Amino acid sequence: MQRRRLLLASGIAATAPALWPVAARAAAPLKIGFIYSGPIADIGWTYQHDLGRLMVEKEFGNKVQTVYVEKVPESADADRVIRQLVNDGCKMIFTTSFGFMDPTIRVAADFPDVAFEHCSGYKTAKNVGIYQTRFYEGAYLIGLLGGKMTKTNTFGYVAPFPIPEVIRNLSAWTLGARAVNPKVGVKVVWINSWYDPGREREAAQALIDQGADVLYQNTDSSAVVSLAQSKGLYAFGQDSDMTRFGPKAHLSGNTLNWGVYYVHKVRQMLEGKWKSEDTKWGMKEGIVQVVPPNAEVPKDVAALFEAKKAEILAGKFHPFTGPIKDTTGAVRVPAGQTLAEDELWKMKWYADGVLGKQP
The missing domain is CATH 3.40.50.2300 (Response regulator)
Known part of the structure; x- marks a missing residue:
């Protein structure tokens, strides 16, 4: 089954202007956005990413607020969606398909205080990390x-x-x-x-x-x-x-179990330890x-x-x-x-x- 295009978890948007260190902020939750290329449905690539998002919510509770947008075209339309999530208060954004690579890099250049994580690509920046699986x-x-x-x-x-x-x-x-x-x-x-x-x-x-x-x-x-x-x-x-x-x-x-990676990177953000990395995990790490x-x-x-x-x-x-x-x-x-x-x-x-x- 499909779910509505935008899901808001509990909490309110973080409004502090600085990205790091998140741990030093007041009690406002870290707002995290997820961009999906396909429908969530009940199986498949996007579904597994969304299970990872739910693992983040379960792990961190009211310390985080997650939102997602599904069925985003892997084109210039992605720029608009990513930019809108930033404008809506997201301080961390996961873009979960290869075709989102260039849109992620473009938008990230305009928002150096936001942490971006791109899946399956190879382009990085100071505020853009990448992750792939073996x-x-x-x-x-x-x-x-x-x-x-x-x-x-x-x-x-x-x-x-x-x-x-x-x-x-x-x-x-x-x-x-x-x-x-x-x-x-x-x-x-x-x-x-x-x-x-x-x-x-x-x-x-x-x-x-x-x-x-x-x-x-x-x-x-x-x-x-x-x-x-x-x-x-x-x-x-x-x-x-x-x-x-x-x-x-x-x-x-x-x-795939994307949740093990998402929990790892969100914990880094909450502890003020996030940095741009090129991560490749496989069977040993449980992904x-x-x-x-x-x-x-x-x-x-x-x-x-x-x-x-x-x-x-x-x-x-x-x-x-x-x-x-x-x-x-x-x-x-x-x-x-x-x-x-x-x-x-x-x-x-x-x-x-x-x-x-x-x-």
Whole structure:
């Protein structure tokens, strides 16, 4: 279900002109704004961000006041919405999608006393921090499951936009699958939307028509998992646990708990310790969480999944450890080495095994 576009929690807006230190102010709550690209609904990327917002409210009570705006276009319209939140008294703003990067930077330049946090981007400023997840850790693990379960050796990936975050997940999923089944090939359909159930379903059907019997999405709705359930195929959900939409089809899911990060950064603000940082958290920090394999997965395959998960948690394995080739056959990561951080977060190439040309 959708909620109204603007939700006000308890409390009143903070009016003190200075950003730091918040701890030294009077009892007025810290007003925090969240900008969402999609509808909150009850699953998906935006829903998980909003659960994080609610964790902030639960953790800090009347010390904070949160507001949000959903379904904000990733365009110049975002400038207006962000600016309005500042004018409404927000002293901390989280912009939660890649397309909000430039609007965040532009507005932040005009309001140096406001702390901004942008998700999935790479541009920072003195009052703009960025945060991303090592989502590729979960993508690798579910690829491993799929590689063991496929009968056609053809995977299908429903993709939104060709940005590094999405290409990274696609390549990690492919690497996980081919680590246990080198015959796997991954076909991709780009829909140019984060949330469009109709187009997601159409893309999934097109991939099924091309022989895919294992599906994964980097989009928000349950359409792909539901279709796989109706066809007797396998699928992996994204962002939220989508098991209820495909009890047999949904082998696992790659999910996020943004709340652990939001509580961390809001605590910094309340203690007067906030600063602009480039944060990348994964499974170890609890922000990336994989759904346990369902009963359709054989015990030996589930055990392999858990063993590799333990290696990632212990820092003993990185999904982008070589040798890794791209689709042209060029070696991108030599044997025994790990893809450099700057290359990983700006990734624009497909790992070997992804089929078709990049858009």
